[in-house]
Amino acid sequence: MSNVKIKAKTLAGFRDLLPAEALQKERMLSTVRKTFRQFGLAPIETPHLEYTEVLLGKGSDEIQKQLYRFRDNGDRDVTLRFDQTVPLARFVVQHRGKLGRIFKRYAIGNVFRGESPQAGRFREFTQCDFDIIGTYSMGADAETVLMIYTSLKALGIEDFTISINNRKIMNGLVDALGITSAADDVLRIVDKLDKIGVKRVGELLEQQAGIAPEKVQKVLSFITLREDNGADAFFSQIAKYEDWSPLIREGIDELKEIYKILAAAQINPKNYCIDFSVVRGLGYYTGPVFETRLDLLPQIGAVASGGRFDNLTKSFSDENLPGVGASIGIDRLLAALEKLNLIETTATPALVLVANISKENLPASYGFASQLRQAGINTEVFPEAQKLGKQFSYADKMGFNYLIAYGEREQQEQVFTLADLKSGEKTTVTTFEELIKKLS
Amino acid sequence: MSNVKIKAKTLAGFRDLLPAEALQKERMLSTVRKTFRQFGLAPIETPHLEYTEVLLGKGSDEIQKQLYRFRDNGDRDVTLRFDQTVPLARFVVQHRGKLGRIFKRYAIGNVFRGESPQAGRFREFTQCDFDIIGTYSMGADAETVLMIYTSLKALGIEDFTISINNRKIMNGLVDALGITSAADDVLRIVDKLDKIGVKRVGELLEQQAGIAPEKVQKVLSFITLREDNGADAFFSQIAKYEDWSPLIREGIDELKEIYKILAAAQINPKNYCIDFSVVRGLGYYTGPVFETRLDLLPQIGAVASGGRFDNLTKSFSDENLPGVGASIGIDRLLAALEKLNLIETTATPALVLVANISKENLPASYGFASQLRQAGINTEVFPEAQKLGKQFSYADKMGFNYLIAYGEREQQEQVFTLADLKSGEKTTVTTFEELIKKLS
Numbered sequence: 001m002s003n004v005k006i007k008a009k010t011l012a013g014f015r016d017l018l019p020a021e022a023l024q025k026e027r028m029l030s031t032v033r034k035t036f037r038q039f040g041l042a043p044i045e046t047p048h049l050e051y052t053e054v055l056l057g058k059g060s061d062e063i064q065k066q067l068y069r070f071r072d073n074g075d076r077d078v079t080l081r082f083d084q085t086v087p088l089a090r091f092v093v094q095h096r097g098k099l100g101r102i103f104k105r106y107a108i109g110n111v112f113r114g115e116s117p118q119a120g121r122f123r124e125f126t127q128c129d130f131d132i133i134g135t136y137s138m139g140a141d142a143e144t145v146l147m148i149y150t151s152l153k154a155l156g157i158e159d160f161t162i163s164i165n166n167r168k169i170m171n172g173l174v175d176a177l178g179i180t181s182a183a184d185d186v187l188r189i190v191d192k193l194d195k196i197g198v199k200r201v202g203e204l205l206e207q208q209a210g211i212a213p214e215k216v217q218k219v220l221s222f223i224t225l226r227e228d229n230g231a232d233a234f235f236s237q238i239a240k241y242e243d244w245s246p247l248i249r250e251g252i253d254e255l256k257e258i259y260k261i262l263a264a265a266q267i268n269p270k271n272y273c274i275d276f277s278v279v280r281g282l283g284y285y286t287g288p289v290f291e292t293r294l295d296l297l298p299q300i301g302a303v304a305s306g307g308r309f310d311n312l313t314k315s316f317s318d319e320n321l322p323g324v325g326a327s328i329g330i331d332r333l334l335a336a337l338e339k340l341n342l343i344e345t346t347a348t349p350a351l352v353l354v355a356n357i358s359k360e361n362l363p364a365s366y367g368f369a370s371q372l373r374q375a376g377i378n379t380e381v382f383p384e385a386q387k388l389g390k391q392f393s394y395a396d397k398m399g400f401n402y403l404i405a406y407g408e409r410e411q412q413e414q415v416f417t418l419a420d421l422k423s424g425e426k427t428t429v430t431t432f433e434e435l436i437k438k439l440s
Numbered sequence: 441m442s443n444v445k446i447k448a449k450t451l452a453g454f455r456d457l458l459p460a461e462a463l464q465k466e467r468m469l470s471t472v473r474k475t476f477r478q479f480g481l482a483p484i485e486t487p488h489l490e491y492t493e494v495l496l497g498k499g500s501d502e503i504q505k506q507l508y509r510f511r512d513n514g515d516r517d518v519t520l521r522f523d524q525t526v527p528l529a530r531f532v533v534q535h536r537g538k539l540g541r542i543f544k545r546y547a548i549g550n551v552f553r554g555e556s557p558q559a560g561r562f563r564e565f566t567q568c569d570f571d572i573i574g575t576y577s578m579g580a581d582a583e584t585v586l587m588i589y590t591s592l593k594a595l596g597i598e599d600f601t602i603s604i605n606n607r608k609i610m611n612g613l614v615d616a617l618g619i620t621s622a623a624d625d626v627l628r629i630v631d632k633l634d635k636i637g638v639k640r641v642g643e644l645l646e647q648q649a650g651i652a653p654e655k656v657q658k659v660l661s662f663i664t665l666r667e668d669n670g671a672d673a674f675f676s677q678i679a680k681y682e683d684w685s686p687l688i689r690e691g692i693d694e695l696k697e698i699y700k701i702l703a704a705a706q707i708n709p710k711n712y713c714i715d716f717s718v719v720r721g722l723g724y725y726t727g728p729v730f731e732t733r734l735d736l737l738p739q740i741g742a743v744a745s746g747g748r749f750d751n752l753t754k755s756f757s758d759e760n761l762p763g764v765g766a767s768i769g770i771d772r773l774l775a776a777l778e779k780l781n782l783i784e785t786t787a788t789p790a791l792v793l794v795a796n797i798s799k800e801n802l803p804a805s806y807g808f809a810s811q812l813r814q815a816g817i818n819t820e821v822f823p824e825a826q827k828l829g830k831q832f833s834y835a836d837k838m839g840f841n842y843l844i845a846y847g848e849r850e851q852q853e854q855v856f857t858l859a860d861l862k863s864g865e866k867t868t869v870t871t872f873e874e875l876i877k878k879l880s
Binding site (some may be wrong): 005006007008009010011012014015016017018019020022023025026030033037038039040041042043044045046047048049050051054066067068070071072073076078080089090091093094095098099100101102104105110112114116124132135137139140142144146150167179180250257261263264265266303315316317318347348349350353356358362364365368369370373378379380381382383384394397430 | 445446447448449450451452454455456457458459460462463465466470473474477478479480481482483484485487488489490491493494505506507508510511514516518520529530531533534535538539540541542544545550552554564575577578580583584586590641679697700701702703705728729755756757758782787788789790793796802803804805806807809813818819820821822823825834837838879
């Protein structure tokens with residue numbers, strides 16, 4: 001091999017996860033998986049690479065520019081997946097006969113988008129998608145909210161708000177106001193409410209969407225309605241809009257069904273609310289939509305979003321499969337939890353470092369470590385006969401809780417000297433059982 | 441959207457995992473992760489996509505033909521990773537200052553190889569890599585064997601053999617026989633022993649590697665040595681070879697050190713042995729090598745392999761970092777466990793299906809399901825008010841253990857009727873506590 005060195009660097013816009021972060025991410029994913037399974041969802045896996053034709057069935061132009069698209073060695077036009085929803089549509093059509101009539105699945109995997117790099121955003125990131133396919137029942141929509149709620153609580157997050165809206169209501173509103181032709185512009189501008197404020201939304205509705213001032217006022221008073229006095233009061237307050245359009249009535253009825261289920265499941269009402277300014281950009285939503293923000297870090301954006309998409313499989317099949325689901329942005333949540341100091345990061349999953357006195361003692365150290373592991377204590381052995389001071393600084397740097405040396409004296413007398421690296425204390429115990437009790 | 445449908449199909453050579461298989465794979469990965477952590481290894485993540493230059497530093501021509509290599513939208517020459525070892529080398533050089541002097545990591549992820557499709561082999565598959573970087577201590581090599589052993593045992597596999605060899609011994613052997621110039625051919629042929637048998641290896645050594653018959657005999661008697669009477673007898677038996685070459689002596693001493701540690705850790709000697717015919721194809725091994733086969737399915741090939749590579753970082757840095765590690769082929773193991781009937785597959789992670797009587801009853805059903813989940817019972821709710829018979833057949837097809845209807849009578853009288861779907865029995869219990877006890 002030549003002596004010219006290759007620069008060790010990650011691809012532009014991509015990143016590595018070092019142990020402390022990767023360990024936390026794994027713990028979070030394990031929690032999220034456990035929650036999905038509680039609700040009866042099963043995992044599936046689809047490839048990272050798909051035929052471009054399959055993925056672009058629903059791709060917008062914007063996403064097309066961000067594609068990792070190329071020809072493989074068999075001259076196939078292929079693309080790295082940019083979400084897990086299009087692959088899901090392909091999956092349910094391809095395997096229809098092998099799946100239940102109701103198909104509940106989650107998929108945890110990486111997606112690729114060649115966006116311009118921004119702080120905290122990378123071109124490869126992990127999505128935790130969960131969806132219920134095959135039913136129009138609002139039970140599935142309510143369960144989507146329950147799964148977002150239960151996942152975030154299980155991750156130790158208390159202060160979050162799941163905002164709920166219904167695309168039918170928004171479509172009904174623009175119909176009722178006679179501004180259907182400007183609907184896309186109106187919804188796009190309304191979606192910015194939390195970023196740019198009411199006044200600016202009003203200006204843009206007039207200037208960009210060309211909406212008459214009195215209609216702008218109606219839109220503004222609608223999208224700023226808030227659930228300040230509880231759900232019942234709110235539904236009474238908005239009852240007058242039901243007469244504006246059958247679509248609005250239908251949309252509100254659906255939200256009421258969802259609310260009945262959320263109440264029956266007894267989740268905390270402070271963690272969810274109706275917000276008519278929530279649109280969710282993606283074109284495929286057709287019913288209820290959900291968006292979740294952390295109350296203490298709203299500026300980082302949505303951490304769990306989704307909605308109902310009743311035309312999911314349209315590009316693959318004449319059979320129209322309804323569905324509803326959401327995606328938890330685990331990378332963004334991880335960054336948020338770090339900011340909020342809700343997770344402690346250490347670079348090792350082990351509690352104990354077994355220090356090593358001499359090369360001759362190595363087998364005994366490994367034997368001792370095996371006993372600790374069998375007793376449920378994650379244990380690392382320092383593999384070399386270095387000075388004890390060096391082994392102590394290694395243990396400190398890595399974040400071990402305890403260092404134990406198991407030399408000849410310890411083996412003969414069966415005493416265990418335990419250095420607590422957090423407190424600096426040294427304890428001597430005389431039986432293995434006592435040692436395990438101390439460590440557990 | 442046009443009415444022309446796109447064919448729903450996975451990319452040639454790739455595959456989906458359906459719920460039953462994906463569920464099993466997740467359980468296996470969770471077991472393997474737990475084992476790695478017991479030994480103090482922490483996870484890391486590297487991107488699926490890397491600069492081609494970074495990956496090809498150690499790529500052989502054979503692998504280059506299998507690359508998923510392309511130019512991204514920024515005209516960068518990029519490649520999907522084909523293993524996790526080259527990215528590890530890049531990682532340790534790039535993040536050297538942030539890692540411990542001893543760096544123990546695992547990485548579970550997918551790699552891509554455009555090989556010709558074969559039965560059971562796909563172009564994207566999952567590798568569970570684990571490595572100990574930064575030490576020449578044989579403790580790390582022994583621990584690699586211990587981790588393979590502990591992982592397989594934790595996966596419920598009892599009958600496997602970890603074959604251990606040392607590249608130093610093989611290099612010493614060809615030196616001692618004066619056939620160093622044919623070393624690559626000799627090792628390549630020796631590696632085929634288990635597939636083609638002793639006789640054919642002998643023929644190929646003569647015909648393809650051009651080795652003289654009397655030397656062929658020496659190679660053959662060496663590579664067919666077996667540990668039939670225990671480790672001590674074996675080491676006595678091979679002691680005579682130590683004089684053939686200092687490299688052989690060094691290699692045998694290293695194996696003795698590993699064996700001392702394996703004995704101290706008290707793992708079952710029937711699960712490991714020395715086998716001088718194990719070579720491991722990859723060019724980068726420099727010391728002990730490991731290869732694991734299932735005793736009941738040897739034909740599926742190695743399920744966990746690795747070895748010591750003391751020149752890992754050579755192409756990125758002047759600092760030479762030694763390391764040792766292995767990889768567990770989880771996809772191959774999953775297929776094997778299915779063949780051996782060592783796993784049961786169901787399409788749902790939930791135990792209970794809550795059937796649903798009427799649309800009005802939906803909130804009560806979801807409320808009841810929430811209670812079951814909080815009591816630790818994975819539960820799905822049937823989201824529609826279908827005939828009970830249909831809900832029963834859904835529950836059967838999906839593999840639920842129990843179906844519970846929670847209608848008005850059940851709510852008023854607090855009785856729970858539990859249909860055991862495996863036995864066909866129906867039981868009525870009268871308290872929630874009793875129900876949970878039955879289900880747990």
